[in-house]
Amino acid sequence: MNFNQKELVKSTVPILKTNGTDLTKYFYRRMFKDHPELKNIFNMSNQASGKQQHALAGAVLAYAEHIENPEVLINVLKSIGNKHVSLNISPEQYDIVGFHLISSIKEVLGDTATDDLIEAWTQAYNELAQIMISIEEGLYQSNLKKSGGWKGWRAFIIADIVEESSEVKSFYLKPKDQDLIGDYLPGQYLSVKLFVPELGHEQVRQYSLSSAFNPEYYRISVKKEQNNSNSPDGIVSNLLHGKDKGDEIWVSAPSGVFHTSFATDHPLVLISGGIGITPLLSMLETNKNSLQENPTVWVHSCRNEKVHAFKEHINVLNKDSQWLTTHVFYETLSEKENTSVKEGRIDLSELKDEVLIDNAKYYICGPEVFIKVQYNSLINLGVAQEDILYEEFGPQLLHFN
Ligand SMILES: Cc1cc2nc3c(=O)[nH]c(=O)nc-3n(C[C@H](O)[C@H](O)[C@H](O)COP(=O)(O)OP(=O)(O)OC[C@H]3O[C@@H](n4cnc5c(N)ncnc54)[C@H](O)[C@@H]3O)c2cc1C
Ligand code: HEM
Incomplete structure (x- = not known):
């Protein structure tokens, strides 16, 4: 990106600060219309509550603000990369997101979106996408290299279910292929994918591994999210609470940046x-x-x-x-x-x-x-x-x- 393009991207920071979430809401509507299959991987409850639009707008704004020195964002990008990897996001999907994001900027900004501005944002998006793709490729490779590691979705059987409180159940998950499972750092999570009959498509949620690593199983502990006057029952947690021993679910490899190490040397x-x-x-x-x-x-x-x-x-x-x-x-x-x-x-x-x-x-x-x-x-x-x-x-x- 040249100097002028960076200045053009930075000039949109005030607009992103006030209208960033409107832009990302528009973007998601546009993208889901063209690619309804992406509803299988996005959390549609986060879409309904607006949280994901807000998170994406925050990331785009942070990138525009730090366009001179995107390295300062590396920890945030690693954390997003870990979430993406746990959702099995691929480089090709960056083209879909890029196309709809740039088209949305054009359509939402209207006449203020000059050709130069759109070109500058296209360059900025491509640079950000390259950084993210390379972080994610590194994570996929290290998962694959690990004993018992894998990429994407792997079938697991619910081997046991234990009630931990009136609203939390632990699920002991064993791989259907009976092969090894990879270890994880304490604090990491995995993603679980289930078909949701009422939506007619799949949904993914993250669950922290709730025990120290045990080569026999992964344990997750799930709170049943019950409805109240302002909000409906949580979709996936209720489906999981309705599962029995022997049922099958799809699981991605452990991921996440919130963790200690195997042997910590501090209190x-x-x-x-x-x-x-x-x-x-x-x-x-x-x-x-x-x-x-x-x-x-x-x-x-x-x-x-x-x-x-x-x-x-x-x-x-x-x-x-x-x-x-x-x-x-x-x-x-x-x-x-x-x-x-x-x-x-x-x-x-x-x-x-x-x-x-x-x-x-x-x-x-x-x-x-x-x-x-x-x-x-x-x-x-x-x-x-x-x-x-x-x-x-x-x-x-x-x-x-
Ligand atoms: C890194 C990470 C680790 C996690 N670890 C755990 C864990 O160990 N255990 C655990 O139980 N959870 C954990 N979670 C949370 C988990 O991923 C799910 O978010 C949680 O189970 C709720 O999912 P759900 O599908 O049941 O609810 P959702 O359907 O996603 O709904 C979530 C909440 O939003 C409300 N809601 C949905 N739609 C609307 C709407 N239109 N308007 C207003 N409110 C709405 C629901 O009532 C509910 O309270 C973790 C999340 C992350 C990101
Ligand atoms: C440069 C481009 C991208 C940026 C800046 C970005 C940013 C983000 C951010 C900030 C989050 C929230 C992170 C978290 O909750 O920890 C997120 C989650 C997510 N991203 Fe991306 N993303 C990009 C590209 C993509 C692509 C290409 C896809 C694939 C279609 C994708 C799919 C998802 C999904 C499914 C989630 C989880 C959503 C949810 O749980 O609600 N993202 N992304």
Whole structure:
């Protein structure tokens, strides 16, 4: 891209800031009309809620803002690349997305979209697509090289189902081909693909691996998302809760950038809200298995005891382990419940002495607002930004670092 083209792309930043999501909404409508088969891989609930349009608009805006120096976006691009790989996105699909994105810019901007501007955006998109394709190719290759690794969708059988709370079930998944399965880093997720009869097409969702790696199976733990006055039942989680042992589902290889390593050499502070417990449990179990047993503090909150998944499991670990301290909060606590649980929401400033540990890394997982609150509390307590890692269970909308 030449200097003028970069300036032209940067000149669209104010428009993207105010109208980026309108543009991406238009783009998705246009693309799905021409390529209805893509509804099989996009999360149609994220489309309905507008979250995915927002995530794409954020990425396009960030790229336009950093067009001089896109390397600063490398961590964000790696995270998107991991999601794409877990959805088996191919280089050819970048041409489809590029065509509809550029056509949408032309149509939405109307007369202000000069030929030069469109040419500049075409160049910018192609450069971004090349960066993403090469990140994704690297990830596909490393999955393929791994013992038990694979690319794309592989059939798995539900070997066991265990109730972890009134709304969470664990699924133990074994490959139908009975071959090896690849290992993963604690905190990573896999994608599950199911046919949804009411939509007439497939849908994919991500689920964190909720245990330390075990060569026999992958374990995921799924919360049944029930309807309320503003929102319908969650599609895939309800379908999964209706599955039986022996049923088959499609699974992609483990992926994701929110993880610890097999043997961490720093203390861990794990902070989870509700079903955000799953990736952190994998980190905790791996830490236990690694024999290093780094000091670990776990702060967890959920609505009440009934929905508290893995309660006994973590209590047992806690009793057996000098290196683990836990703090549990229920929004509502009934009188007969154990007094080691606190009532209310997590306030990290009150746990300052427990969570401020030299050289610790902080991992947060839970709903968007939960992450924001805990992140800001840690920053206010003086924790360095680079020591705080977090994962949203939906399209990435938060960008603190
Ligand atoms: C990296 C990652 C890891 C994850 N790990 C886990 C995990 O370990 N365990 C787990 O249970 N989940 C996990 N999730 C979340 C999971 O992927 C699904 O998002 C979740 O199961 C809900 O999917 P669903 O199909 O049941 O609900 P969806 O149909 O996708 O709906 C999601 C929510 O949106 C609401 N909604 C849908 N349509 C509309 C609409 N038109 N208007 C308003 N609201 C609407 C629904 O009521 C529901 O509350 C993870 C997500 C990510 C990205
Ligand atoms: C340069 C081009 C692209 C950019 C900037 C981009 C950006 C993004 C972003 C920001 C997300 C959300 C990431 C997350 O939730 O972690 C995402 C997810 C996704 N992308 Fe892309 N993407 C691009 C190309 C593509 C292509 C070519 C496809 C294939 C058709 C694709 C399919 C998807 C799907 C299916 C998701 C998940 C959507 C969901 O769960 O709602 N993307 N992309």
